Amino acid sequence: MTALLEVRDLHASYGTTRVLHGLSFGVLEGGVTTLLGGNGAGKTTTLRALCGMVLRTGEITFAGRSIAHLSTEDIARLGIAHVPDGRGTFVRLTVEENLELGAITRRDRNAIAQDVERVFGYFPILQKRRGQQAGTLSGGEQQMLAIGRALMLQPRLMLLDEPSFGLAPRLVRELFGILAALNKSEGVSLLVVEQNAALALDLADQAYLVETGRIVFSGAAREIREDEKIRRSYLGY
Amino acid sequence: MELFLQQTLAGLATGTIYACIALAIVMTYQAIGHLNFAQGEMAMFSTFIAWQLIQWGTPYWIAFLATVAVSFAGGVLIERIVLRPIQHAPVLSHVAVFIGLLAILNSLAGFIWDFNVKPFPTPFGTAPLLGNGFIDAHQAGMIAITLLLLAFLYGFFRFTRVGLAMRAAAHDPVSARLVGIRVGWMTALGWGMAAAIGAIAGMMIAPIVFLEPNMMLGVLLYGFAGAVLGGLSSPVGAVIGGLIVGVVENLAGTFIPVIGGELKFTIALVIIVAVLVMKPQGLLGRPVLHRV
Numbered sequence: 001m002t003a004l005l006e007v008r009d010l011h012a013s014y015g016t017t018r019v020l021h022g023l024s025f026g027v028l029e030g031g032v033t034t035l036l037g038g039n040g041a042g043k044t045t046t047l048r049a050l051c052g053m054v055l056r057t058g059e060i061t062f063a064g065r066s067i068a069h070l071s072t073e074d075i076a077r078l079g080i081a082h083v084p085d086g087r088g089t090f091v092r093l094t095v096e097e098n099l100e101l102g103a104i105t106r107r108d109r110n111a112i113a114q115d116v117e118r119v120f121g122y123f124p125i126l127q128k129r130r131g132q133q134a135g136t137l138s139g140g141e142q143q144m145l146a147i148g149r150a151l152m153l154q155p156r157l158m159l160l161d162e163p164s165f166g167l168a169p170r171l172v173r174e175l176f177g178i179l180a181a182l183n184k185s186e187g188v189s190l191l192v193v194e195q196n197a198a199l200a201l202d203l204a205d206q207a208y209l210v211e212t213g214r215i216v217f218s219g220a221a222r223e224i225r226e227d228e229k230i231r232r233s234y235l236g237y
Numbered sequence: 238m239e240l241f242l243q244q245t246l247a248g249l250a251t252g253t254i255y256a257c258i259a260l261a262i263v264m265t266y267q268a269i270g271h272l273n274f275a276q277g278e279m280a281m282f283s284t285f286i287a288w289q290l291i292q293w294g295t296p297y298w299i300a301f302l303a304t305v306a307v308s309f310a311g312g313v314l315i316e317r318i319v320l321r322p323i324q325h326a327p328v329l330s331h332v333a334v335f336i337g338l339l340a341i342l343n344s345l346a347g348f349i350w351d352f353n354v355k356p357f358p359t360p361f362g363t364a365p366l367l368g369n370g371f372i373d374a375h376q377a378g379m380i381a382i383t384l385l386l387l388a389f390l391y392g393f394f395r396f397t398r399v400g401l402a403m404r405a406a407a408h409d410p411v412s413a414r415l416v417g418i419r420v421g422w423m424t425a426l427g428w429g430m431a432a433a434i435g436a437i438a439g440m441m442i443a444p445i446v447f448l449e450p451n452m453m454l455g456v457l458l459y460g461f462a463g464a465v466l467g468g469l470s471s472p473v474g475a476v477i478g479g480l481i482v483g484v485v486e487n488l489a490g491t492f493i494p495v496i497g498g499e500l501k502f503t504i505a506l507v508i509i510v511a512v513l514v515m516k517p518q519g520l521l522g523r524p525v526l527h528r529v
Binding site: 051053071072073074076077081082084088089090091092093097100101102104105149153 | 411
């Protein structure tokens, strides 16, 4: 498999505070990579840096071209869908309008209508709520909407920032099942940031442990899952 | 009673102009979070362009459409050239820029077309409508044009993809960028539309207040009052607020002897202060909540 996303020596800062100190990692074409680590490790900042939402330096290559100098909107237009921290819901617009916005850069009207139905297939509850203001949805429904909106871009790569955050355990399992299905059947590569390491390692093929803006360990997800020392000392389970 | 009806209708007619200016102010406010004090002078300048075209022999409606188009382009240009470079600057920088724009446009209009008061034609005539004298043809025309404009804007924002993208960019620029919307261009488009709406308001009110560089001063004040009354976050509220201000202004001027013609201006300020003290979010606006 070839690399879809390759990141080398990524630095990022908020104002004068440096948050990332040279991260290097990758996502394979059709693969799932997870970034694990505790609060404040720099996982969210990493995703933001990839999308040009914070000041960053380093090499970022997506599908063979450098995206380190592109704006957030141009990166999205290349097929990178970011489901951000806080879900990025347009709370005052309806569920259906949120989905349409996911496809706002596309021109193929008929395919867009089909994709809306496809999202409703994955998340039937959204169909029931299609005319409702998105801000009135529950946390779980908003997370589904966020993933649905990302799918509407027909992305090659999805960046997911703590998709399990604030959701009931049953819902989390359902959601990760759908993510696995999306990866398998639609061929969407995933970069998942998670605090719930057990869950993320089941989904991923590659994993990186992030601590205070540095990668402290990397390897195949399966190896990390089976390495008791790492599990105990870094992941706490 | 007849006088009351007549004054209410006349108030509604001028209220449509305040509604347009209020709407332009709210659209800009939604896009950039600042109040454009130069909105009135932009409308005045547009009206002078229309006057010039008509002086050169252009038929009224062609001059009208050309002015709307030029104003749209002018609004986009002002955003790109003047506002984009200061988009992250603090409020006071914006206030200074808007006041600068106001002064520049005002002096430039005076420099090009001088400060003498000029009559401006109406395409509707001034004959009383249906002979009952309640409302004249120009006032009815003003109301009709505004209704058409509002219907167009409603359709644009509700049913087109660009309209949806503009709403998304105004509500949540960060998320809008993540779905690939070019937020900067949406802001420029908003400026263009606000300038075009102002141009229409200017051309409609000019036959009544006459054309001169300071013609929009009062209108802008009433427009602000309408925008504040309706709630700065609500385009529908701005329109309703503008209409209410038009009616209140007219009725108070007619029926409260102390106010008469001289103190009419104060009404706008009284409305602004009253709303800000009693219901700061306006009639249809949302209160601004800050998480701390």
